[in-house]
Amino acid sequence: MITSKTRLVGLLGHPVQHSQSPIMHNAAFAEKQLNFAYAAFDVEPDRLADAIAGIRALGLRGVNVTIPHKVAIMPLLDEIDPLAKRIGAVNTVVNDNGRLIGYNTDGMGYVRSLVEETKLDVQKQVVTLLGAGGAARAVAFTLAEQGVKEIRIINRSRDRAALLAEHLGEIVPTSVVEPGDASSAIADATLLINTTSIGMFPHVDEIPVPVEWLHPGLIVSDLIYNPLETKLLKQARLIGAKPHSGVGMFVNQGALAFELWTGEPAPSETMRNIVLQQLQKTN
Structure with missing residues (x-):
């Protein structure tokens, strides 16, 4: 009352x-x-x-x-x-x-969830980040301060990605990935994070990267929580990668x-x- x-x-x-x-x-x-x-x-x-x-x-x-x-x-x-x-x-x-x-609290909320649910060692991660908006900034800065090895940014707007990379680069090695190098930036990564809205309800059939770019050694993390399992996470699970949802x-x-x-x-x-x-x- x-x-x-x-x-x-x-x-x-x-x-x-x-x-x-x-x-x-x-x-x-x-x-x-x-x-x-x-x-x-x-x-x-x-x-x-x-x-x-x-x-x-x-x-x-x-x-x-x-x-x-x-x-x-x-x-x-x-x-x-x-x-x-x-x-x-x-x-x-x-x-x-x-x-x-x-x-x-977005970044710390994300890292707390990631560690609790996947048991990863943050400091051993090579991170490929999809997106460079507000959510990406919160996640990336917090991961950088937690000591990840490297961050790579894939984003439609290169200028926004470059600005984020410049700021992150003061903490951890960070690079902007050109479109032609996106596949290789995921191939040897350990943590792939989707911070974009691609795959969010009602556009549940969309996926931010081709399925063939995923591999079993990845933890695939999607900040989207509606649907509970995005197409990206479903495909990651099917190939043997470890999925992590936005809930x-x-x-x-x-x-x-x-x-x-x-x-x-x-x-x-x-x-x-x-x-x-x-x-x-x-x-």
């Missing part, structure tokens, strides 16, 4: 109606018996500053931030966590007594946000189960 003592948190994005975040977080608050409530707010880009003023005026404890606001929100905040600053995007805001602090990243980035807001350990298993239940209804 929402009372005058309930602490409010939420999601800022556009659109947000299909988000699994409200049901996931509200289940977590109930599990921990915390007097918090989570709601999704559809905020058009030209109203973002108003929404941030609303967080301050209404005393929300914090928000998650999704497309298209992850970059635009940064100058509206009082402080940016160093990792979020390096990534260049914020996905979680904490209201600390009126001071709004921006974090990025774990979604749950873990939410769990890290939960911990920032509440100061309590997140009930990650409850969060995962409720998301899987919802996704299985639509898959």
Whole structure:
């Protein structure tokens, strides 16, 4: 029951109606018996500053931030966590007594999920990354700081890939892969990560790279979580590669946000189960 003592948190994005975040977080608050409530707010880009003023005026404890606001929100905040600053995007805001602090839990949520589910040694990985957008930046910077051997970037826009490679290159050897070299950049990689939307519902028959480029020595990771098994992951599984879906990243980035807001350990298993239940209804 929402009372005058309930602490409010939420999601800022556009659109947000299909988000699994409200049901996931509200289940977590109930599990921990915390007097918090989570709601999704559809905020058009030209109203973002108003929404941030609303967080301050209404005393929300914090928000998650999704497309298209992850970059635009940064100058509206009082402080940016160093990792979020390096990534260049914020996905979680904490209201600390009126001071709004921006974090990025995407990258750590991803790495936590990857290690838990595949048992890999991060520092032994040669990574080939598909995409160079916001999700790619979060994943790549976190993997770089965790000490992977090398990162290779395949992206339609070479300029965006080159900019990301330049920044990552200060931490770990990084290169931009030309279209003609894409196959060989996967052939001797140990970890292939799709950060693009190719294969996302409803375009479930699409795949970001040809099946013949995959090999059994790969861990194939797809940030997409709807469908639960993308065509890329299905083909990886069929050839003997190890698949890793985006559900774990979604749950873990939410769990890290939960911990920032509440100061309590997140009930990650409850969060995962409720998301899987919802996704299985639509898959």
